[in-house]
Amino acid sequence: DLHSFPTRRSSDLVKIAKAFLTKDFKLAAKLIDQRQVQEHLKQVPTDFIGAIKKAPMRLLRLLVNSYQSYIFNTTLSQYLTNNHKNQIIKQDKYSQGTLTFINDKQIEQIKDLTIPLIGFSKTLSDNQEINTIATNILKQDNLTNKNFIIKQIPQITLEGELKQAFIEIENLIIQESQPDELNENKKKIKVTFTLPKSSYATMAISKLIK
Numbered sequence: 001d002l003h004s005f006p007t008r009r010s011s012d013l014v015k016i017a018k019a020f021l022t023k024d025f026k027l028a029a030k031l032i033d034q035r036q037v038q039e040h041l042k043q044v045p046t047d048f049i050g051a052i053k054k055a056p057m058r059l060l061r062l063l064v065n066s067y068q069s070y071i072f073n074t075t076l077s078q079y080l081t082n083n084h085k086n087q088i089i090k091q092d093k094y095s096q097g098t099l100t101f102i103n104d105k106q107i108e109q110i111k112d113l114t115i116p117l118i119g120f121s122k123t124l125s126d127n128q129e130i131n132t133i134a135t136n137i138l139k140q141d142n143l144t145n146k147n148f149i150i151k152q153i154p155q156i157t158l159e160g161e162l163k164q165a166f167i168e169i170e171n172l173i174i175q176e177s178q179p180d181e182l183n184e185n186k187k188k189i190k191v192t193f194t195l196p197k198s199s200y201a202t203m204a205i206s207k208l209i210k
Contacts, residue, residue: 014096017067020060020156021147025049034059049152060156064148068117068158070096075115075134076165082129084110092206099206107166119160120148169204170194 012031019028025048029041036054044050052060077100080088087106092099114125116134122145124131138144150157171194180188195204 013063013066014070017063017065017070018141018143020064020150020153021067021143023150023152025052025152028052052153057155060153061158064150064156064158068119068160071118071134071137072115072163073097073099074137075130076100078133079113079127079130090206101206111166113165114162115165117161117163118145118148119158120145121159123160123162125162167196167199169208174208 012033016028016031019025019031029037029048029051032038032052032055034055037051040047040051040054074097077091077098080100080102084102084106087102088100089103090101092101113127113130115130116123116125118134118138145160148158148160171192173192175190177187177189180186191205191208193201193204195201
């Protein structure tokens, strides 16, 4: 049983989120890889919403968050590529697209840039180009802000908010390398740091190892 992750494949996260947003609960239920969900489907094969509700609600919210994050990351990547191409120092491919990083000097110049974390309310950035990119991504998926209203499972209806495009890593400590007890003949490095609420440690690490 997967207690902390609703699917074994990260690429399925956004698929499930889109199924929620388009109200395709049949697809969503089949993709959620949790014992309680799948057992409910075996007992009541057509009760897709009931099966989905067997999963922890915080994980269902995580699924919708994954689509919000996809739009956020894609919007930022397109904006940086359009406007700061010469300052790009790294582009990382991941299951849903590309993460783009620019140099610290350029970040300082646009450090106040905000990007909508899309929800049912039309939360807008001060930067119109950012809003246009985010809206176009929704249109490509045949979605609007109203899709984020999920009456069948109101607990995962998300309003949306503005987020800073760039955040500072605080209390960073990088320890000396040492033998990795899980991987023979390999070494590991322990890194600790503090991020603001709702920030992603994986993004910070990706920037650190550029």
